[in-house]
Amino acid sequence: MPAPTLSRDEVVQRILAEFRRSGYQGATLSSLSEATGLGKSSLYHYFPNGKADMGEAALQAVGVWIGENVLPALSESGSPEKRLKKFSAGLSEFYAKGSRPCLTDLFTIGEAGELYQQYLKQRLGNLIKALAAVVTETGISAEEATRRAEDAMITLHGALVVSRALGSTAPFTRTMRNFPAVLLGQ
Structure with missing residues (x-):
């Protein structure tokens, strides 16, 4: 056969x-x-x-999976906190609650960094802009919202690396649980 x-x-x-x-x-x-x-x-x-x-x-x-399963949460109706929680849940699903590696990291090392840096820069930039747009709805300035969105992405990707190094998803789980509060300054 x-x-x-x-x-x-x-x-x-x-x-x-x-x-x-x-x-x-x-x-x-x-x-x-x-x-x-x-x-x-x-x-x-x-x-x-x-x-x-x-x-x-x-x-x-x-990019397609995130565009279909994660990003739509940011443009739905509801409070910024509710939308950010749904966004966080989508990312948690994508990263299997922290057990999958950080793809941004994997695709920026060596030859991959040269090949995909522009693509990753654009995708991450779009993600930061989308998060910042939700944060500005709470009255936070665009500059501060962008800083918070960048910091949130730094924390998220760092949590993935730390979780793998420790052999525990706890750092990632904690990061995702706190993700909306960190972005909104709560």
């Missing part, structure tokens, strides 16, 4: 899982082939420029 055919989306999700496991630098064509169950030539069929295309596809898949 021939192996089942995977959709490109399924292949991208498996590639993303391998990048999470090994980092962009640590993932090899062999490990990506093993993770997807596809031969190297099949990977090149999906991704003609090899690992660089795979990384781009993985980051785009993350």
Whole structure:
């Protein structure tokens, strides 16, 4: 019986899982082939420029997921605190409550940093702007709201790294629980 055919989306999700496991630098064509169950030539069929295309596809898949499952919370009706709590819950789900690594970190080291820095800068910048917009609704100045949103992203990504280093999701869980209060200055 021939192996089942995977959709490109399924292949991208498996590639993303391998990048999470090994980092962009640590993932090899062999490990990506093993993770997807596809031969190297099949990977090149999906991704003609090899690992660089795979990384781009993985980051785009993350962007789509966040755009569909996390960001909408910020533009819903309700208080800023309620929307920020829902946003935090979405990020917690994305990072499996802190057990998944910080993708921003994984895609800024070595060759990946050169390849994806502009993309990550744009995505993170958009996220900071969206958070700051919610914070300004409470009467906080745009400058202060942006600073708080940047600090929140620093804390979030730091909590992911610390959680992995300690082998405990507690730092991430605490950070996400406090995320709305930190942004709103409560």
